[in-house]
Amino acid sequence: MEVKTPLLHGHYYHIYNRGNNSSPIFFENENYYHFLRLYAKYIDPIAETYAWCLLKNHFHILVRIKEKSEIIESDLTFNTTAKPKVIEPYRQFSHLFNAYTQTINKRHQRTGSLFENKFERKMVTSENYFQQLIFYIHNNPVHHGLVKQMGLYPWSSFESMLSQKPTMLKREEVMELFGDRENFIDYHHQEQTDDGILDLIIE
Numbered sequence: 001m002e003v004k005t006p007l008l009h010g011h012y013y014h015i016y017n018r019g020n021n022s023s024p025i026f027f028e029n030e031n032y033y034h035f036l037r038l039y040a041k042y043i044d045p046i047a048e049t050y051a052w053c054l055l056k057n058h059f060h061i062l063v064r065i066k067e068k069s070e071i072i073e074s075d076l077t078f079n080t081t082a083k084p085k086v087i088e089p090y091r092q093f094s095h096l097f098n099a100y101t102q103t104i105n106k107r108h109q110r111t112g113s114l115f116e117n118k119f120e121r122k123m124v125t126s127e128n129y130f131q132q133l134i135f136y137i138h139n140n141p142v143h144h145g146l147v148k149q150m151g152l153y154p155w156s157s158f159e160s161m162l163s164q165k166p167t168m169l170k171r172e173e174v175m176e177l178f179g180d181r182e183n184f185i186d187y188h189h190q191e192q193t194d195d196g197i198l199d200l201i202i203e
Contacts (some may be wrong), residue, residue, distance in 0.1 A: 005121050010051075010067045012124040014133055015093065017115045018058035025114055026056050032155050035059075035100055035126040040168065042096040045075040046089050047171050050130075051137045053156035055144065060137045062124070064170075065089045093119055131177060135188060150176070150188065158188070 006012060009068050019025040026032055043049070044131050047063040071087060101114040124130050136143075138161075141153035150158050160182065161174060178184040 007065050012064045014124060015061040015119060016061060017119040020113050022115050025055050027108055034103060038096050038099050040094045044168055046071055046092050050170050050174055051157050052136045053137045053140045057087045062133055097155055102111050
């Protein structure tokens with residue numbers, strides 16, 4: 001049995017998964033909205049989000065798991081009635097994916113698993129890695145031929161990064177990593193190589 005990398009407090013991770021047998025996990029616009037609502041419910045209390053992208057049959061999320069001291073237990077939501085004795089970040093992700101699967105199965109009259117196995121997670125260990133991954137996540141719709149420019153795709157954090165509207169994204173931290181807003185835009189408009197993050201990529 002494959003042993004998954006644990007989600008350690010205070011560390012950064014690329015979280016991703018795809019539909020079972022690469023089948024769709026999003027069937028209509030409301031599905032994307034619902035996934036994001038559930039994400040806010042289950043994940044925002046235990047993680048900080050730096051980038052995300054939802055595609056028809058897979059998704060990518062870049063997060064930092066909060067330190068235990070940063071987690072406010074009263075903000076947590078579980079999909080069981082009993083509060084767990086220990087707060088495990090990976091269980092919150094499992095709650096998200098299980099809740100989303102239940103909704104999709106009911107709404108679209110399907111049964112069985114929606115996602116392929118357990119969700120994947122890769123630890124991000126350097127600023128260069130982190131920077132490349134943000135570009136990769138935002139560029140994914142372009143990479144898959146869904147749009148010609150990443151700003152045209154509605155289901156990613158790219159436009160939210162450039163907006164002035166309130167957001168749960170760690171927008172200021174991301175801009176600081178790239179230097180400033182202009183450098184962030186320039187970096188995303190240049191052709192980048194995936195060489196440094198090949199082991200973080202899902203196709």
